[in-house]
Each structure stands twice: as C-alpha cells, then as structure tokens.
Amino acid sequence: MKTAFAPCRTAVSISIALNPKAGIVGVITPWNLPLNQAARAIAPALVAGNVIVAKPSEITSQTTIEMARLATEVGFPNGVINIVLGTGKEVGEAIVRNPDVRKVAFTGSVGVGRAIGHIAADRIIPLTLELGGKSANIVFDDADIDTAATEAVKGFTLNAGQVCSAGTRVLVQRSVYDVFLEKMKSAVQAIVPGENLGPIITPAQFQRVQSFFKVAEGDGARLVHGGAAAEGDGFYIQPTVYADVSNDMRIAQEEIFGPVGVVIPFDTEEDAIRIANDSDYGLIGTVWSQNISRALRVADRIDAGQIFVNVWNTMSVQTPFGGYKNSGYGREKGIEAIHHYSHLKTVTVKI
Structure with a gap:
C-alpha cells in the first residue's frame, strides 16, 4: 500500500530591517575646534543619506564654509551641504524649530543644549548633544x-x-x-x-x-x-x-x-x-x-x-564619542554615529 502526501501550503513571512535617512539634519557647532566639530557630525549624516543645514559659531565660521566649498568642488551636488551664518538665537533656534529639519546635532554649552532639548522635545525629533565635561x-x-x-x-x-x-x-x-x-x-x-x-x-x-x-x-x-x-x-x-x-x-x-x-x-x-x-x-x-x-x-x-x-x-574616527549626565547623549564617530542619523524601519513581507 502506498501513502500519498498532499503538498503543504503554508504562509511564510520575512522581515527586513531598513535604515531610511532622517532627511534634513541641522548641525550646530561651537567656536572651539570648528572644523573637527563640524566634520564629525556632517560625515555620518551624509553617509546615512541626509542633507545638511549647518550653523557654525559666528566667531569661527570660516573653516566650515571652506569645507562646504571643497565639497562642492569635488562633486557634491548643490544643496547637500548648506551653511547658514548668524547667531545661535537667530539662526540656531530657527534651524531647530524648522519643521523640515528632522534631526539635530549640537555641540556646545549645557545651557544652550538644554534649551535646544526643550524645542526638540516639543517637536519630538531626535538630538545628539555633546555638552562638555570635567573629566x-x-x-x-x-x-x-x-x-x-x-x-x-x-x-x-x-x-x-x-x-x-x-x-x-x-x-x-x-x-x-x-x-x-x-x-x-x-x-x-x-x-x-x-x-x-x-x-x-x-x-x-x-x-x-x-x-x-x-x-x-x-x-x-x-x-x-x-x-x-x-x-x-x-x-x-x-x-x-x-x-x-x-x-x-x-x-x-x-x-x-x-x-x-x-x-x-x-x-x-x-x-x-x-x-x-x-x-x-x-x-x-x-x-x-x-x-x-x-x-x-x-x-x-x-x-x-x-x-x-x-x-x-x-x-x-573609529571610536564612538559621547557622554553621560550633563555631558549629553548620543554618539559621534564610529559606526554608532551613523545609526543616529537614520530611522530604523522594519518591513514584513508575506510570501
């Protein structure tokens, strides 16, 4: 006697984790080490596929402007890296409040970081804050x-x-x-x-x-x-x-x-x-x-x-950098930084 087996019909689902870009990223940097501070935020944001609106300190803005000029010179499309000059109160706050900005990276004082945090909390957008130390x-x-x-x-x-x-x-x-x-x-x-x-x-x-x-x-x-x-x-x-x-x-x-x-x-x-x-x-x-x-x-x-x-x-640049307590939160540098400039998305497909 032979036994026949009917084919098994089951539904299979697979899940794929994707990391879509955040979109427009605001980068606000201080007057100390201005080129380093700008690059360590802009680089991972670009790698994740975002475009940048950066406000350097009005005291030391030239290096950030030159970095954007060189980026255009080597082939970056216009509008990928944008530099806006002005004070924190006039320009920095406007960047954080702008509804098109979906992520902000700030380096500076605890007081300003806290003020930015209040605005970001109202808008429910993510921040990277690097606010200093007493190490x-x-x-x-x-x-x-x-x-x-x-x-x-x-x-x-x-x-x-x-x-x-x-x-x-x-x-x-x-x-x-x-x-x-x-x-x-x-x-x-x-x-x-x-x-x-x-x-x-x-x-x-x-x-x-x-x-x-x-x-x-x-x-x-x-x-x-x-x-x-x-x-x-x-x-x-x-x-x-x-x-x-x-x-x-x-x-x-x-x-x-x-x-x-x-x-x-x-x-x-x-x-x-x-x-x-x-x-x-x-x-x-x-x-x-x-x-x-x-x-x-x-x-x-x-x-x-x-x-x-x-x-x-x-x-x-390979080592993650960031703080605890009033030194801020989030990480710059390393592969961890890229995760801060993207939004994890899970897509599940029934096959």
Whole structure:
C-alpha cells in the first residue's frame, strides 16, 4: 500500500530591517575646534543619506564654509551641504524649530543644549548633544608617574584647555601625591604661552578663565604654577595647576575651558571612583595603573562615555564619542554615529 502526501501550503513571512535617512539634519557647532566639530557630525549624516543645514559659531565660521566649498568642488551636488551664518538665537533656534529639519546635532554649552532639548522635545525629533565635561584623570601609586604627569598636563593644556574632553581633574593617590606634583610642575613649566600654548579664542572667555583664579584663591586651593594671564599681547593664559583641591570646590566642579588643572588627593580605589563620579559631567576618564585588572575594574565603574587606561585621549574616527549626565547623549564617530542619523524601519513581507 502506498501513502500519498498532499503538498503543504503554508504562509511564510520575512522581515527586513531598513535604515531610511532622517532627511534634513541641522548641525550646530561651537567656536572651539570648528572644523573637527563640524566634520564629525556632517560625515555620518551624509553617509546615512541626509542633507545638511549647518550653523557654525559666528566667531569661527570660516573653516566650515571652506569645507562646504571643497565639497562642492569635488562633486557634491548643490544643496547637500548648506551653511547658514548668524547667531545661535537667530539662526540656531530657527534651524531647530524648522519643521523640515528632522534631526539635530549640537555641540556646545549645557545651557544652550538644554534649551535646544526643550524645542526638540516639543517637536519630538531626535538630538545628539555633546555638552562638555570635567573629566577625571586617576593616578594610582603603581602608575608610571613620569608618563602620567606629562600626559596629565597635556590633558588640560591641549588647545589651551578649550576642549570638552580636557582632563581637568587630576586625582592622585596620596602615597605618590607629592612626587607626582613635582613632576607635574616640571612638565607644566615647559609649556610657554605663545610658543607651545595657544591663546584663548574670545575676550569673554579670556576674562572668564581669569575669574576662576580669584575663585580658587577664595576656596583655599594651593597655587602650584600659573594663576594669571601671560605677559604681553594676546589672550594668553599661563598654564595653571592648583593642588590640595577638594572636589566640592567650584574649580573642581565647573568647566573652566582654559589651561587649568586641579589636583585632588585620594586614598583608596573606592575614594577615586567616588570622587570621579561626583560630577555633573561624564565625558571621558583616564586610569593610570600597572595593575590592569584594577584599571579595568575602575574604568567599568566610572560614569563616562570614554575611558582610557595608561594613555590620554587616543580617540579616532573609529571610536564612538559621547557622554553621560550633563555631558549629553548620543554618539559621534564610529559606526554608532551613523545609526543616529537614520530611522530604523522594519518591513514584513508575506510570501
């Protein structure tokens, strides 16, 4: 006896995940590192298929204009990268409010980022916010002290301290505190304004940085080096180090945005983690220790978007960059950045 089997008739569905472009992306950038700040938002937005309306700072707009000109010169169609000049209040706010703009990337202050966030929330559009930091540079007693001291100084003097990821809080284990301070002092004395240290970009920021010298004195911080404007013409600030700082002082909590580092002692690993995380910001952190298990354990517990071990700030375009807490949200650079400039769509097909 033979058995016949009827053909099986079933419905099969497949789902495909697509990443449609966001559309028009608004990019609002600050006056520090203007070409870098513009490129790291514009590049992933373009890769995702969007077009750009960018507003650079009115103080440092030329590099962004030149980037757009070069893009047109090499073949970008007109209208893909658009630069609009003006102040944040007039132009930046108009970009965020424009109904055709479906995504905004902003780099700048917490106050402005919060204001943009309110507008974006009303419109229910996504944001990438990169808002600054007060990053902790943690030095344990088994670290390579010479290297850690030299790199710590680089951490708060690069671009005259006008970097959101500056390592301005240097946390040093008490058993090596005095030795580290001497080596740090030697390293900072080798930095000369006008030679290997640039100026503060704006007059207002120049005055703001100097105002913190009085704040530090009032709080009882010990001046190790600097603490004044440099002699001569230009908006130059002496590279400055304060020691014996407690983490509740204003100079340890507020982003100064100048070449000013504060040195804070700690006793134990738990102390270091507690102090590092006692901040409204969470952008980067650095851990110096020859005990890699400890370094990685501490790195895991620091509330920051990027952590470096035995090296200071070696980020590249491949590494995602972004913060926790008041340092913002979203990520720039890396493959993760592209996801912020597209909308995930699932298409299900019955076959």
